[in-house]
Amino acid sequence: xxxxxxxxxxxxxxxxxxxxxxxxxxxxxxxxxxxxxxxxxxxxxxxxxxxxxxxxxxxxxxxxxxxxxxxxxxxxxxxxxxxxxxxxxxxxxxxxxxxxxxxxxxxxxxxxxxxxxxxxxxxxxxxxxxxxxxxxxxxxxxxxxxxxxxxxxxxxxxxxxxxxxxxxxxxxxxxxxxxxxxxxxxxxxxxxxxxxxxxxxxxxxxxxxxxxxxxxxxxxxxxxxxxxxxxxxxxxxxxxxxxxxxxxxxxxxxxxxxxxxxxxxxxxxxxxxxxxxxxxxxxxxxxxxxxxxxxxxxxxxxxxxxxxxxxxxxxxxxxxxxxxxxxxxxxxxxxxxxxxxxxxxxxxxxxxxxxxxxxxxxxxxxxxxxxxxxxxxxxxxxxxxxxxxxxxxxxxxxxxxxxxxxxxxxxxxxxxxxxxxxxxxxxxxxxxxxxxxxxxxxxxxxxxxxxxxxxxxxxxxxxxxxxxxxxxxxxxxxxxxxxxxxxxxxxxxxxxxxxxxxxxxxxxxxxxxxxxxxxxxxxxxxxxxxxxxxxxxxxxxxxxxxxxxxxxxxxxxxxxxxxxxxxxxxxxxxxxxxxxxx
Numbered sequence: 038x039x040x041x042x043x044x045x046x047x048x049x050x051x052x053x054x055x056x057x058x059x060x061x062x063x064x065x066x067x068x069x070x071x072x073x074x075x076x077x078x079x080x081x082x083x084x085x086x087x088x089x090x091x092x093x094x095x096x097x098x099x100x101x102x103x104x105x106x107x108x109x110x111x112x113x114x115x116x117x118x119x120x121x122x123x124x125x126x127x128x129x130x131x132x133x134x135x136x137x138x139x140x141x142x143x144x145x146x147x148x149x150x151x152x153x154x155x156x157x158x159x160x161x162x163x164x165x166x167x168x169x170x171x172x173x174x175x176x177x178x179x180x181x182x183x184x185x186x187x188x189x190x191x192x193x194x195x196x197x198x199x200x201x202x203x204x205x206x207x208x209x210x211x212x213x214x215x216x217x218x219x220x221x222x223x224x225x226x227x228x229x230x231x232x233x234x235x236x237x238x239x240x241x242x243x244x245x246x247x248x249x250x251x252x253x254x255x256x257x258x259x260x261x262x263x264x265x266x267x268x269x270x271x272x273x274x275x276x277x278x279x280x281x282x283x284x285x286x287x288x289x290x291x292x293x294x295x296x297x298x299x300x301x302x303x304x305x306x307x308x309x310x311x312x313x314x315x316x317x318x319x320x321x322x323x324x325x326x327x328x329x330x331x332x333x334x335x336x337x338x339x340x341x342x343x344x345x346x347x348x349x350x351x352x353x354x355x356x357x358x359x360x361x362x363x364x365x366x367x368x369x370x371x372x373x374x375x376x377x378x379x380x381x382x383x384x385x386x387x388x389x390x391x392x393x394x395x396x397x398x399x400x401x402x403x404x405x406x407x408x409x410x411x412x413x414x415x416x417x418x419x420x421x422x423x424x425x426x427x428x429x430x431x432x433x434x435x436x437x438x439x440x441x442x443x444x445x446x447x448x449x450x451x452x453x454x455x456x457x458x459x460x461x462x463x464x465x466x467x468x469x470x471x472x473x474x475x476x477x478x479x480x481x482x483x484x485x486x487x488x489x490x491x492x493x494x495x496x497x498x499x500x501x502x503x504x505x506x507x508x509x510x511x512x513x514x515x516x517x518x519x520x521x522x523x524x525x526x527x528x529x530x531x532x533x534x535x536x537x538x539x540x541x542x543x544x545x546x547x548x549x550x551x552x553x554x555x556x557x558x559x560x561x562x563x564x565x566x567x568x569x570x571x572x573x574x575x576x577x578x579x580x581x582x583x584x585x586x587x588x589x590x591x592x593x594x595x596x597x598x599x600x601x602x603x604x605x606x607x608x609x610x611x612x613x614x615x616x617x618x619x
Contacts, residue, residue: 179215
């Protein structure tokens with residue numbers, strides 16, 4: 038590759054153990070030139086709507102010698118304080134210079150920077166506070182490919198201990214190949230894996246000392262519109278934060294065999310700063326350095342979303358119209374819910390006196406219960422059947438890598454509704470249903486671990502004492518519209534599905550069914566088909582042309598013949614009457 042490699046810090050720049058760590062060896066040469074680096078390009082940093090600067094969050098961990106201390110009056114001693122260092126820096130040249138000074142101070146074991154931008158200094162770093170996103174990213178822990186076993190951390194609160202398990206991604210030959218490459222070879226190796234998995238080539242590649250992370254820079258910075266959760270609303274409205282996280286998870290699933298980390302898929306994640314030192318794998322440290330940058334590999338946010346998720350971009354006017362339609366649907370659903378609540382309250386208030394008047398039967402009055410047309414069992418079977426049909430339409434029968442976890446998660450969520458009494462049978466049932474479209478290696482290695490949360494929610498449903506109104510605590514209760522949004526189902530695909538269809542297509546199908554029903558009803562009532570009576574109409578047969586007269590003359594003759602027949606019938610009836618009288 039011609040543009041590989043803009044290498045900054047070489048591996049042999051790290052001092053030997055006998056030399057000690059010379060801080061003079063890591064000056065400003067640790068950084069890419071500001072005009073091209075994704076991390077240090079101040080000209081591409083966004084500003085708030087009022088023109089003020091945005092902020093980036095810096096997370097660090099103090100070295101023991103520089104760790105702050107506090108005075109303990111009980112023991113009269115100075116004790117080590119919090120090891121975590123967090124500070125917000127403005128996204129300006131002065132702010133970047135402050136971050137460089139932190140790196141040059143050599144007081145931290147690790148330094149991380151938030152990938153998103155924040156409108157102002159805050160006490161915490163949450164997704165709800167993000168104001169802008171300028172690029173997408175992916176973190177690869179490639180060094181873990183060479184570890185035969187990995188540590189799974191437990192939960193002390195729940196009494197779950199840490200445990201070592203076999204590493205399913207253990208590939209020593211791949212790890213040896215990675216270790217044998219220089220920085221330029223590693224960058225080329227990562228780009229080839231992106232191309233093989235139909236992932237756009239990254240704008241920048243950074244070797245973090247233990248692995249690497251890839252950055253895809255956007256030509257247009259995406260500003261996040263803050264959407265607050267309304268009172269009684271189950272989930273907050275989706276924003277681009279949810280889209281960027283879907284993009285990260287999709288790319289991560291495609292490069293899962295390279296130990297792509299799931300945690301940095303979140304929008305508020307932090308990554309190591311290029312130019313800092315990683316002391317995690319060696320007391321001497323490894324340099325975090327940028328080894329590849331190509332300004333031509335920049336993408337618009339909509340174009341990148343379409344390439345990764347397969348979702349076509351839409352203009353602002355369409356987005357606004359779609360938001361208006363969604364708001365109207367939600368308003369109607371809210372009104373209908375309030376009406377249903379009032380109707381149920383009235384119904385049960387009328388049933389209460391009947392129960393009180395029947396004490397001999399355990400104060401219970403039997404009321405007729407209407408059988409449900411769509412039971413949870415039937416509904417889940419219909420949805421799973423639609424997902425199988427969707428897999429045939431898109432990929433010929435087998436779900437593509439990157440969508441398998443979402444297909445299985447939705448199937449488990451829908452089937453949970455009829456496994457409340459026997460939750461242990463949930464995962465085996467869904468696995469048997471999905472084995473036609475999901476490869477066996479995924480079902481064996483990842484299915485149970487990816488859906489363990491759904492199983493735990495179902496098994497601990499009885500332990501939940503206080504549940505908010507309208508919130509399902511024992512399963513993920515997705516609506517049909519939410520499933521369509523998750524799977525990005527198009528209208529052309531909905532034409533072949535039974536259950537996972539939009540309300541417009543449902544209305545069209547209902548209209549067609551009603552049309553057939555009404556036609557059948559008219560036939561049973563004796564109505565004649567239009568083709569029949571139009572075919573027998575006088576304007577079609579034209580009997581006057583056979584007689585060689587005009588239509589008016591033929592009609593007059595018909596009236597005369599009808600009168601003559603009526604008169605003859607009257608005379609015959611009169612003659613019969615006279616005979617009977619005589």
